[in-house]
Amino acid sequence: MSPAFARATAGKPIVLFKGAAAAGALVPAAWLVYGAFSGNLTANPIDYITDTTGLTALSLLVITLTITPLRRLTGWNELIRLRRMLGLFAFFYACLHLSTWAVLDWFFDFAAMGEDIVERPWVTIGMATFLLLLPLAATSTAGMIRRLGKRWQALHRLAYVAAITAVIHFWWVVKADFREPRLFALALTVLFGFRAWWSWQARASSR
Amino acid sequence: MLIRNAPDIRSSEITPKSLYLRRREFIGAASGAAVAAAAALAPGHADAQARTKLPNVAKSKYSTSEEPNSYEDITTYNNFYEFGAEKDEPAVNARRFQTRPWTIRVEGLVKTPGTHDIDAFIKPHMLEERIYRMRCVEAWSIVVPWVGIPLASVIKQLDPLPSAKFVEFVTLYDPIKMPGQRVPILRYPYVEGLRMDEAMHPLTILAVGLYGEVLPNQNGAPIRLVVPWKYGFKGIKSIVRIRFSDTQPKSTWEISAPREYGFYANVNPSVDHPRWSQATERRLGEFRRRKTEMFNGYADQVAGLYSGMDLRRNY
Numbered sequence: 001m002s003p004a005f006a007r008a009t010a011g012k013p014i015v016l017f018k019g020a021a022a023a024g025a026l027v028p029a030a031w032l033v034y035g036a037f038s039g040n041l042t043a044n045p046i047d048y049i050t051d052t053t054g055l056t057a058l059s060l061l062v063i064t065l066t067i068t069p070l071r072r073l074t075g076w077n078e079l080i081r082l083r084r085m086l087g088l089f090a091f092f093y094a095c096l097h098l099s100t101w102a103v104l105d106w107f108f109d110f111a112a113m114g115e116d117i118v119e120r121p122w123v124t125i126g127m128a129t130f131l132l133l134l135p136l137a138a139t140s141t142a143g144m145i146r147r148l149g150k151r152w153q154a155l156h157r158l159a160y161v162a163a164i165t166a167v168i169h170f171w172w173v174v175k176a177d178f179r180e181p182r183l184f185a186l187a188l189t190v191l192f193g194f195r196a197w198w199s200w201q202a203r204a205s206s207r
Numbered sequence: 208m209l210i211r212n213a214p215d216i217r218s219s220e221i222t223p224k225s226l227y228l229r230r231r232e233f234i235g236a237a238s239g240a241a242v243a244a245a246a247a248l249a250p251g252h253a254d255a256q257a258r259t260k261l262p263n264v265a266k267s268k269y270s271t272s273e274e275p276n277s278y279e280d281i282t283t284y285n286n287f288y289e290f291g292a293e294k295d296e297p298a299v300n301a302r303r304f305q306t307r308p309w310t311i312r313v314e315g316l317v318k319t320p321g322t323h324d325i326d327a328f329i330k331p332h333m334l335e336e337r338i339y340r341m342r343c344v345e346a347w348s349i350v351v352p353w354v355g356i357p358l359a360s361v362i363k364q365l366d367p368l369p370s371a372k373f374v375e376f377v378t379l380y381d382p383i384k385m386p387g388q389r390v391p392i393l394r395y396p397y398v399e400g401l402r403m404d405e406a407m408h409p410l411t412i413l414a415v416g417l418y419g420e421v422l423p424n425q426n427g428a429p430i431r432l433v434v435p436w437k438y439g440f441k442g443i444k445s446i447v448r449i450r451f452s453d454t455q456p457k458s459t460w461e462i463s464a465p466r467e468y469g470f471y472a473n474v475n476p477s478v479d480h481p482r483w484s485q486a487t488e489r490r491l492g493e494f495r496r497r498k499t500e501m502f503n504g505y506a507d508q509v510a511g512l513y514s515g516m517d518l519r520r521n522y
Contacts, residue, residue: 042295043276043284043491044347107495112487120483172482175345176463177292177392 014078021082025089028056029096046104053100055180057093058166060086061133062187065163069194084140087159091137098130122172125165132162163188259421261334264354269410270338271504275352278418280491285425286343287444288393289378289385297425300386306429306445315450316371325429329415331364332356336419337412339435341442342474342503348488353433354416359407367403371451375400376432376443385445393459399432399443400456400470404512410435410505413446436505438472469522473513474503478522 032049035041041048067083070076106113116123136156139145145152167188171181275281283298290297290304309325334354342348362374380396382388388395405411414433415422422428427444434441440460450456460468467481476486476499487496502509513521 043280043349044294044489046489046494047347104494105496116484122482176288179390179392 014081017079018082018085022085022089025060025086028052028093046100050097050100050105053093053097054170057090057097058163058170058184060090060093061159061163061166062184062191064090065159065188065191069191072194072198088137088140091133094130094133098127122169125172126169129162129165129169132158132165136162160192257421258423261354261416261419261421264334264336264416264419267335267337270336270352271340271350273338273340273350275338275350275418276491281349281351281417282423282425284349284491286345286439287387287425287427289387289395289397289445290425291387292390292392296387298423301424301428304384304424304428306424309429309447311430311446312448313365313450314448315375315452316368317451318366318368328361329356329430332360334415335412337410337414337433337435339410339433340503341433341435341439342488342499344438344440344468344472344480344485346483346485346488346499347491348499348503349491352418353412353414354419354422355412355414355433357409358411358413358432359409361413362403362406365449365451367451370453372403372453373400373451373455374403374406375448375450375452375456376446377448377450378443379445379447393463395459396447397443397459398456399441399458401432401434401441402455402512405434408509408512410508436474436502436509438474440468441472471513471518471521473518473522474499475501475518475522477501478519 032041032052035048036045064083064086067079067086071079102108102113106116117127118124136158139148139152139155148155167181167184170184171178174181284294285297286294287297287301290300307325310322311325311328312320312322314320334356336352336354338350338352340348340350367374376399378395378397379385380388382395401411412433414427414431415429417423417426422431427442430446431444432442432446441458455470458468458470458472460472461470474485479485485499488499489496500506
């Protein structure tokens, strides 16, 4: 660690933490790029890329949603500085996931893609999830937060809806091994449990 | 390119011990032909796998002229939940799986029920190379140069009673050797079945090898079913029991999700899986999807088996 860096981060563990989180969030993408060049993406690379980007997007979305409960539980309020970055990383992987489907899987066969969206519920809900994330990413700038004021918070509650639809999307594509989607559903339940408990407490104490 | 040398491993460590101990039998069976119990390195993998050439494999008129997928593709991308639910897990988790000694129990409506040693079971039959397309229900496909014996000649030898209308196959149940069976994703042991006329069809084989070599564990060693006009999950692996019966067997996937997987499971581009289309598939190694063929391209040979049947209902 350089002295300059040590000085810059002194007393600000959150900066280090944020850097580590960013590096961690980039690992799956780096792994895919490395795998593509070294031929390590299994015999079915398109499926592998689809699975990896989807799983990463969902994981990051759930991690983003843990920031607020973590702040409350630990009292470490600076954690909030990670939230936008992690959310945008989730969106980044959702974009990769969607473009893998459109470009690598279907190679712009819009008729087939349209049919998939209309006829296959898991594709429909996957697409809906992406559409839910779109306005969140678009309003993530400081200017937008200022301009939207109170409405920003209400709008960004959509992240919870998107997490639910993403888990359903995952659930519906699995053949028989539901262990992973079940784990995500459980994580969301716990997160919602905290939220519900806190809002119930807030209401009880304001009475 | 990085060129690596093979690590220093004694051959006794590489060859399964049972095979190693019976090496003289193998050499005898080759009747002068050069049979080498060769330990080769799968390309790109540091792990040594025993690869043994099978002697006297005849070519077959039933083989497709299509280019087979690479040995690497065929042996590292497997659906074999008994060794893990991810495609790359069976190649790792089945590495130490012992396929000798191995017996097959024949039971039900058959003249002489009994238990057969695997080698005695295979021996009376001619080994044939059958290069077949394989279409997975997950909408990917692969071309595999199997080595096997026609199921019809096995059945003729076993001599079922005229009342036998179906054949049921059962995979080994041994959660110690097959770690995937400890995870309740499917009901084990895996069960599959065929109607007698499907089982007697000349395209249907019991595979014991691929690429001219002994079947790798992750592909269903020591013996598995291959029915090329049906979805891959019908190809039950590591068979220990064959039962002749007069009632239609319940197959494992049918039990797991009856709306999604039926007894017949014939490849059919016009009957979709309830959740995804079966109209196209991705051949491993190809970029663009290709159209899925009726009965996986074997319609000329097998369509007659199903004349008059509603394939939408009998999926």
